[in-house]
Amino acid sequence: MRLDSAVGLDSAGRDDFDALAEGWSRARQGCGPERARRLRDEMIAAAMPLAERVARRFRSRAESLADLEQVARLGLVKAVDRYDPALGSFTAYAVNTMLGELKRHLRDHSWGVHVPRRMQDAVRELHRHEAALTRELGRAPTDAQLAQRAGVAPGELDRIRVSAAAYHPVSLNMPIGETGTQLADLFGELDRAVENAADRLTAADLISCLPGRERHIVSAIFFAGRVQTQVAAELGISQMQVSRALARALAWLREGLLTDQVPRWPVTAGAPFDVRATLRPGRALEITVVGEVDRDNAGLLRATLLDLIRRQPPGQRVVLRLRRVPLLDAAGVRVLLAVYQAACARGVLVTATGVNPLVRRLATSAGLGPMMQPG
Structure with missing residues (x-):
């Protein structure tokens, strides 16, 4: 399709604009700046209907016709300023220039949201x-x-x-119906708890793997809303023991959440401590105790150690390594006393190392001075 027909110009109209441009081009030859500026303005005014016809071609778009005419006029001004009779028809050149301006405007401004x-x-x-x-x-x-x-x-x-x-x-503010409801009202709110769903499921599985006492403490404090003194009264232990058990359980749960694995509970299945005995040929029997010792598990530790002592022949040396026992209360000192007395009765030499200074003083006052060794 020829450009002149695309914008609604017949051949007579095209010839009129071309003849006008040729006359304007001849008239500005050799004239002064003032006259050249006036002739340019007259040429633009005379060709303004051409810009309006080109703009109306795009009137079905979302842009207003006034905006489109303004863009087409800007293209007309550029065409007049740049026109050279050697380029051929002024009408064809001007229409091409205005079409380019209009397409560029629509590309850059007609999109509600800018995309590349x-x-x-x-x-x-x-x-x-x-x-x-x-x-x-x-x-x-x-x-x-x-x-x-x-x-x-x-x-x-x-x-x-x-x-x-x-x-x-x-727009999210677009009204829906006649009740004043907006489009944004139909969208649900973000559920922040969804982000923690995986952690909640993992924590629930880990809690079920806790030892009975620690599981009860965690459930009572974090799910039933009880305080540590209430939990201590329920279990028949001190508030300090509840605090230590809770700290131990939370550290274990934290490790499980970070690794997505069930960590090894740092104790045996029957008590919050672990006893490891190693007999070295020609040397002493080394008994390593790992974990806390309080009145709740002192009886079990006493029975475990006494069983090991009774198996030793007279003259056997036994070393209790207690460096990895962070807590050893009065009940634990009584366990050491029972072990020391049983060892003396069988002729077994028993010593304890790694005892903290406070426990050492308590044990010495209880008559266990010969049992205490440095280190």
Whole structure:
């Protein structure tokens, strides 16, 4: 289609604008700056109807006709300033210049949300191919057919369609119905607890793996809302013991949450301590105690150690290593006294190392001075 017919110009109109441009070009030859400026303004005013006709070609777009006419007039001014009779028809040159300005304006300003030019071009190409395929097939094309015709990957179609939605975005404040409800009111709120769902499930599994006493303490404090003194009264232990058990359980739970594995509980299944005995040939029997010793488990530790002492022949040396016992209260000192007395009765030499200074003083006052060794 010829440009003159595209903008509604007949041949007479085209010849009029071309003749006007030729006369203007001849008149400005050799004239002064003032006259040249006046002739330029007269040429622009005379060709202004051409700009209005070009702008009306795009009046079906979302942009107002006044804005489109303003852009076309800007293109006309550029065409007048740059026109050279050697280029040929002024009308053709001016129409091309104005069309370029209008297309650039629509590309940059008609999209409700700005997207890259590459995606704008992809949207136009996709619509063109989709229309062509619909005519050829007599139905809407599949995504695979459309992607093949457009020369893009099937997964790229979704990105192009999302970009196309940016041309006419919908406001969240758009009213829905006659009740004053807005579109944003139909969207649910974000559930912050969903982000912690995985951690909650992991924590629940880990809590079920805790020893009975620690599991009861954690459940009572964090789920039943009880304070440590109430839990201590329920279990018949001191508040300090509840605090230590809670700290131990929370450290274990923290390790499990960070590693997504069930950590090894740092104690045996029957008590919050671990006893490891190692007999070295020609040397002493080394008994290592790991964990806390209080009145709740002192009886079990006493029975465990006495059983080991009774198995030793007279003259055997036994070393109790207590460096990894962070707590050893009065009940624990009584255990050491029972072990020392049983060892003396069998002729077994028993010593204890790694005892903290406070426990050492308590043990010495209880008559266990010969049992205490440095280190």
